[in-house]
Amino acid sequence: MKNRSAIELYDTTLRDGTQGEKITLSVQDKLLITEKLDEFGVDYIEGGWPSSNPKDEEFFRRALHIQLKNAKLCAFGSTARKPDNIEKDPNLTGLLKSETPVITIFGKTWKAHSAVGLGLNDEENAELIFKSVNFLKNRGRQVLFDAEHFFDGYKDNPVFAMTMLQTAEEAGADRLVLCDTNGGTMPHEVYTIVQEVISATNIPIGIHTHNDSDLAVANALSALRAGAAHVQGTINGIGERCGNANLISIIPNVILKLNGHFHHKLNLNQLTSLSNSVYELLNLPPDNRAPFVGKSAFAHKGGIHVSAVLKESSLYEHIDPKTVGNRQRVLVSELAGQSNIRYKAKELGIELPDSGELFKKIVQRIKKLEYEGFQFDVAEASFELLLHHELGKFKPFFEVLESKVHIESAKNREPVDQAILKIEVNDEIEMTAADGDGPVNALDKALRKVLRGFYPAIRTIKLVDYKVRVLEEKKGTSAKVRVLIETSDGHSTWSTVGVSTNIIDASLQALSDSINYYLFNMQETTYAAPAEVQ
Structure with a gap:
């Protein structure tokens, strides 16, 4: 991806993310996240579906007063319900009332959904897509077309799926976003299908994946490798069912592993902070095991590992933790060796004498306590007191x-x-x-x-x-x-x-x-x- 043009970063935390179980955001929360995403350098921020609920309508009214430096605000909705009532369709008129410069609409590209869900034949579904996209384009909006269930639809009937995509392009769509709505497509399938779509279309292709097979990030990266120029996802991967593609993982993988770049220069060292800030606004505990930004992402417990990390961190760390705003941690447990003790003492600012016997005594003491049920990797204050006590520097105050x-x-x-x-x-x-x-x-x-x-x-x-x-x-x-x-x-x-x-x-x-x-x-x-x- 070295010679590729910049990739567009599209965040749907405020819309698709809030469809996840136990996920809720107030209008004020959504405004705060909008500011954080803009400051970070996101290209598009999807604020919600203005025609679906009063909260999203209020958000768009208030969001218009935010002076965005990097991002464009985007409203989300569907195509019109009927092809013969476009100008009076409440969904499309509601999208226009949001006054956002960008509008994303989804349409059916899986024939089963079109025929069974909407009761439309192929020509009627294509007409619905064309007229909906064209109506919004003629009112001066940038229009992104989300091809709902595209990968399932393409595998079922590639002619139908491609016809709907090309219809949206002919109507004036600015981007065609391929959606793995059910989250069941494999990375190699995504790669091949995206390449085939790119060869048959003339506008930028985007990718929107779900995590039902635990492959949302892998599928998004496969699409980008195949030539997609636009990627959608949510912060921390929140979303309906198993969640959406996690932008917190996609971003560093693109920059650090695929040598790609985004439109705006992203402050990678703020990635962990962004992740934690969104968790805090969601009133959810951070995922300690999250790649790149989790508390445990660069935590080392085994004595042999720690010994190697102290000599050369890259032996057990795929990147420098500071690159993404995280830090290296060494845990103290029954698996600990002298290297763990030495590292933790240094981290805590405690000077240890260069005595092998003292180290052995402390290690054995810790292993005995952990065998009894104590856990010091999550209780570092107790560990620090224990260390000071073994050094003869601490006596209980009571x-x-x-x-x-x-x-x-x-x-x-x-x-x-x-x-x-x-x-x-x-x-x-x-x-x-x-x-x-x-x-x-x-x-x-x-x-x-x-x-x-x-x-x-x-x-x-x-x-x-x-x-x-x-x-x-x-x-x-x-x-x-x-x-x-x-x-x-x-x-x-x-x-x-x-x-x-x-x-x-x-x-x-x-x-x-x-x-x-x-x-x-x-x-x-x-x-x-x-x-x-x-």
């Missing part, structure tokens, strides 16, 4: 001497959850109690209540996430549980872990680690530090 949790409930009465703690801080022993919404919340409140007098700074931190995992499911209620807690001070977050057959005890371990971690890492203190480690 010790829980006793803990009791009282749970009371009865019919027609509000439940009562109370925690009672005896805590030792700098040789002083304090007892306190607190009520809470559930036993863990009561425990958290009691712990903070007694510690605030010694360490006022902990008022600024709060628990933001709490997860419980049963580790030995076959043991039923006697099984061990692992508790993961995420805590924040408003500026940063950190994760800690606790493991026990008692969920209260496991929660107390993780809560204690979270507070100890915060106190240990504070830059300015307003409390007396713990005694030196002996």
